[in-house]
Amino acid sequence: MTTKKLWGGRFTETGSAQTDTFGASIEFDQLMAAEDLEGSLAHVEMLRDTHILTPKDAEQIIQGLHHLQQQLAAGQLQFDVANEDIHMNIESLLTQEIGPVAGKLHTARSRNDQVATDFHLYLKKRLPQVIQAIKNLQTVLVNLAEANVETIMPGYTHLQHAQPISYGHYLMAYFDMLQRDIERFQFNQKHTNLSPLGAAALAGTTFPIDRQQTAQRLGFTCPYSNSIDAVSDRDFALEFLSNAALLMVHLSRLCEEIVLWTTYEFNYLELSDEYATGSSIMPQKKNPDFAELIRGKSGRVFGHLMALLTVMKALPLAYDKDLQEDKEGVFDTVKTIIPCLTVLAGMLQTAKIKTANMAQATTRDFSNATELADYLAVKGIPFRQAHAIVGQLVLEGLKTGVTLQEIPLAKYQALLPDIGEDVYQDLQAKTAVQRRQSFGGTSFQQVKQQIARARQLLNAD
Numbered sequence: 001m002t003t004k005k006l007w008g009g010r011f012t013e014t015g016s017a018q019t020d021t022f023g024a025s026i027e028f029d030q031l032m033a034a035e036d037l038e039g040s041l042a043h044v045e046m047l048r049d050t051h052i053l054t055p056k057d058a059e060q061i062i063q064g065l066h067h068l069q070q071q072l073a074a075g076q077l078q079f080d081v082a083n084e085d086i087h088m089n090i091e092s093l094l095t096q097e098i099g100p101v102a103g104k105l106h107t108a109r110s111r112n113d114q115v116a117t118d119f120h121l122y123l124k125k126r127l128p129q130v131i132q133a134i135k136n137l138q139t140v141l142v143n144l145a146e147a148n149v150e151t152i153m154p155g156y157t158h159l160q161h162a163q164p165i166s167y168g169h170y171l172m173a174y175f176d177m178l179q180r181d182i183e184r185f186q187f188n189q190k191h192t193n194l195s196p197l198g199a200a201a202l203a204g205t206t207f208p209i210d211r212q213q214t215a216q217r218l219g220f221t222c223p224y225s226n227s228i229d230a231v232s233d234r235d236f237a238l239e240f241l242s243n244a245a246l247l248m249v250h251l252s253r254l255c256e257e258i259v260l261w262t263t264y265e266f267n268y269l270e271l272s273d274e275y276a277t278g279s280s281i282m283p284q285k286k287n288p289d290f291a292e293l294i295r296g297k298s299g300r301v302f303g304h305l306m307a308l309l310t311v312m313k314a315l316p317l318a319y320d321k322d323l324q325e326d327k328e329g330v331f332d333t334v335k336t337i338i339p340c341l342t343v344l345a346g347m348l349q350t351a352k353i354k355t356a357n358m359a360q361a362t363t364r365d366f367s368n369a370t371e372l373a374d375y376l377a378v379k380g381i382p383f384r385q386a387h388a389i390v391g392q393l394v395l396e397g398l399k400t401g402v403t404l405q406e407i408p409l410a411k412y413q414a415l416l417p418d419i420g421e422d423v424y425q426d427l428q429a430k431t432a433v434q435r436r437q438s439f440g441g442t443s444f445q446q447v448k449q450q451i452a453r454a455r456q457l458l459n460a461d
Contacts, residue, residue: 087111091106126334
């Protein structure tokens with residue numbers, strides 16, 4: 001006696017409930033139900049057009065699939081773990097709907113190319129959503145940068161005051177990081193936009209199918225050129241997870257600075273109440289929980305990438321059950337990164353920028369030391385010697401509490417008679433920012449050019 005499984009012809013015993021549950025993927029791959037129905041419709045239409053199925057049988061299957069689509073949209077489809085995966089669940093439901101003719105749908109098709117097609121379709125639909133969410137965050141950054149071109153703040157290296165910069169310049173650095181993320185996801189679309197359908201189990205099929213038709217019907221650029229590669233390739237998923245991991249690196253870095261800058265010590269930003277939480281015991285607290293949570297969620301995305309890399313690293317061709325582990329991480333990553341992008345955009349858009357505190361932080365520090373070294377170099381002192389002279393002045397100033405702009409002119413002229421009153425103008429933070437006119441620099445004009453270029457990129461699509 002055979003089992004009730006759709007593949008059970010050569011089996012005489014039924015698996016245990018434990019193994020059925022362990023081997024089933026319906027709990028998560030039901031997220032691809034719409035894609036499975038879409039792929040099945042393309043397949044049956046091709047079977048009809050190539051005369052593999054009669055028009056009558058094909059029409060009956062098409063009507064049944066359309067009815068399942070309607071039920072799915074209404075939330076009325078019920079899936080059974082006994083049917084293992086979304087593909088067998090759909091076939092079982094279709095059989096209940098139209099009878100044994102449903103079995104003809106699987107002609108010239110395997111679950112191997114079917115699941116690969118569903119997965120490609122799923123990611124193909126989500127990549128534009130991810131890209132748009134990144135663009136939305138970029139738009140917030142550009143708007144903030146435009147409003148803060150002349151907002152002066154300390155620039156940091158090693159988290160120490162380095163040189164004065166424009167806050168708009170700082171924000172545009174994250175715009176450029178996100179632009180690279182967009183370009184990576186856009187390239188990811190190229191490899192996602194290939195059709196595995198028609199590769200069957202691994203070797204193709206003896207039926208006279210038309211893979212170009214199904215690829216076109218599903219909006220793919222073209223079919224995979226090798227049937228083995230078609231069912232075993234998960235590079236597109238790895239690219240997505242890798243791109244998502246890099247994106248989360250960028251979001252995490254920005255969130256780390258939000259956490260720092262909202263502290264009492266920095267006090268450069270204040271988050272709106274909508275994007276902060278309080279303490280259950282300390283009444284004064286206003287915690288940047290959502291920035292911390294985005295920073296923390298980077299870990300789960302990194303984990304999904306490492307998990308799939310590990311799954312793939314030693315798989316023999318072509319399909320192996322290990323590949324069932326390819327989807328949950330991708331599904332969860334999509335579910336993670338889009339809300340992270342949306343929340344971060346809102347957080348930045350509603351935050352209060354404490355411009356006075358940012359500017360004040362550049363007045364009693366030594367972030368203008370490079371300006372003085374450059375000034376001396378222009379006067380003819382070799383830069384290395386100028387660097388040493390200014391270093392000594394900074395050391396003395398740290399001991400006495402005297403900043404470079406507070407050193408008397410007479411003391412400067414004792415070092416070099418050519419030093420004039422103009423040195424104090426050069427030592428002002430705003431002047432230091434304005435003078436950095438090199439391409440990509442922090443001068444107001446350069447930042448405005450960066451913003452103009454950014455707006456062109458945002459409007460290009």
